[in-house]
Structure formats: C-alpha cells, structure tokens
Amino acid sequence: MLATNPFAELAKSIPSIAIQLFIITMILLVFIGTLLDILHKKNVKYFFQNAKKAKKQAKKILASGEKTSIIFKTIGSDILTTAELGAGKRRVAHLLGMYGTIIFWVSSAVMIFGYSSSNTITPLYLPFLWHFGALMTCLGGYWFWFFLRVDVAAEAHPWYRLIQADLFVLSLVITSTLGLIWSFLQSSNIAGWDILFLALFGLSNLVLFGGVYWSKFAHMFYKPGAAIQKNLAKADGSRDNLPTPSNKPKQFGLGIKREAPKHY
C-alpha cells in the first residue's frame, strides 16, 4: 500500500486527464473562494489601510536590509515553525497538520501530473510521502480536534459539537483519512468498497477546496502577511499605536508571571 501510487492504479479505469482536471478545478475553487472571501470581508483592504496608518506612525524608517532580515526571521519563526503557538502541544499538532498537508498535496500533484499514466513508473518515495503526509495530517488534525481546540480544551464543549468554524479542520482530516482508506482498499483489491471510498475522497476534496469562502481555509494565506506586518510594526516603532511597555520595576505588581494565553 505504502509503495503504490494510488493515482496510477486509478488511471487504469479513469483517464489521467480527468484526474488532472479535477486537481485544476480544486486550485481554481481555492482561488475563487479566497477572492470572494477578500471581496466580501474586505479584510485585505483593511489590512493594507492599517499597514499604511502604521507606516505614518513609524518612529524610524527601516532600511531595506533591516526589512528583509525581519521578513526572513518572521518566515523562519512565525510562519515555518508557527512560533506564535508557543512551545506546547498546540504547536506540535499544528506543525504536524501543516507539513503533513503540504507533503500530501504536493506529492498528490506530482503523482497525478507526472506519474499517473500507465507507461511511467512512480519513484518509490512519492507514494510513501503521500501516505506519510496523510498520516501526519490525521495525527495533528485529530489530536487538535479531540483534545486541543479551544472549544474542547477551554470551553469544555464535547468533541462532536460542530460549528461552521470547524469546516476547514474537519474537511482536512476527513479528506486525508478517506484518502488513506481508499488507498488501503485499492491495494487490497476489495472491489466495490474502493470505488465508494474514492467517491467519498473526491467529495471531501470538493468540500475542502470548494468551501474556502465558508471555512477558515484562507487563514494560511492571511496569517503570514499579518505576522510580517506585526513584526515590521514592532521594529519601526509604530507598534500598532500601542503604548511603550512599562519601565516600572517588577515589585510594583503582584509579580504574577504567567504565560499569556496565545496558543489558540
């Protein structure tokens, strides 16, 4: 199962161009969904308005070298390793889900566009990466869903209580799960069931990529921009118009030093 390219097997019954068209449709759906989201919520407009306002309040003008170094630092800490989530379980779960999904999607695209015809041989590492990515997504996603998300961990709601905000994470883990089950059924030659799970896998992909407008899918595009803007504002002294931190000695307060709840 782990060494088999499920899309090459699928291409024996469905023309590979159809599978490729499905992928292109999914990419288009993400693009359209994000665009609609931007137009409807006007979040990007407000984001740039805010950034412009912050620039006016800047205490120092950052040189391009400084800016580049801040951007690279942000990419390294806030984006690639999601430092915002602290050093706990939430960060590990997010990293598992994030990298699992990237590996799953990239290996899917490479296998579908490069190795889905019958006359090509898929390199062994690609199907392995595909399965590994899906497993990572499931591990991080289900860990988050059952134990870590704010509704369960802080609000004591049961794990099965669904709201619209769950659409993204649920469709993501369900897609990976169904992909794995489909691959297992296909490699075990269980006729009928593999077709059912292929259909479910396709449907869950449609929900995941077609539901961008209604889900939190687009956060992966907005969050990096927001993190860069936040760190630039800190460096140029505008600090989002916030006051300068207190320079009073610590004994004035109760000496409470607890970790701020920034892990959601």
Add this chain to the structure above:
Amino acid sequence: MSTFVYMTRCDGCGHCVDICPSDIMHIDKVTRRAVNIEPNMCWECYSCVKACPNDAIDARGYADFAPMGHSVRVLRDEEKGTISWKIKFRNGNEKNFESPITTKPWGKYIPKLADGEMPTKEDIESQNLYSEPLGLNIDTGLPNMEKMKFKIGVYY
C-alpha cells in the same frame, strides 16, 4: 464608543468573553474569533481591551465627538502591575502615562497569598469566598436565614 477586534491579531482565547461585564463579547461561530455582538451596549469600560493577551481589541469613537481619528490604546503588564496608556488627540497631541492595575497605591494592600495557610477541603467546598467570613468582620460567621423567613411581611 464601542470595542472592535482586529481579526488578524485575535486568536479566540476568550479572555474578553470572560471579563466583559455586559456579556457582549462573544466568540464568532464562523471565524472562531472574538466579536462585539452589541456595540450599542458597550460602555467602553476597557476591560476586554486590557485583558486581551494579543492586544487585538481597540475602541472606536463615535463620529460626533471623535471625528478626526483620535485613539486610546492600552497595554497591561500583569507582572509589573501597570496599565500603560497612549492617548492621541485629534489635533495630533499625544499623552503617554501609566497607572497601576489596582486603584490602591502601588505596592500596598497586596495580599500575600503565598504566605497564607493552604485551604482545606472544607474551605474549598464551602460557599465562602477567600477571606470570608473574616474579611466581613462578622465573628459569628455569615448570617443564615431560613428560606421561608424571607417571605415574612412580604405580600404579593
């Protein structure tokens, strides 16, 4: 004025929900981010603005008295016990000052909770709050009135 939330800063931790005295800060069911559901009912107490660990909440002035973009921003430092304020007037003047988290003088009347006795199981399960009944200056304990006694002399 009413509060509003910068969505890119908010992470939905719910501190504003817990602290809002009007119960108008809620977590949005679609975005799972904080939202002021009833801006008309907000009396700008700034509790949520101070409580937000991500500085994601701000208050906006109504156009009739803050037409040219004044701003009031707050930073709470729990460890130092300070609230830093930055007030920008609409003519561009700026005022920066700090106030203590409590309204009492700095460094005074801070209960030394760590030096006190550990509460017993009965203390934890009792209805009394910390320092009760001692803090109420009632040697005999809290007054206990039978439920039916409340009705005496009350005619509906």
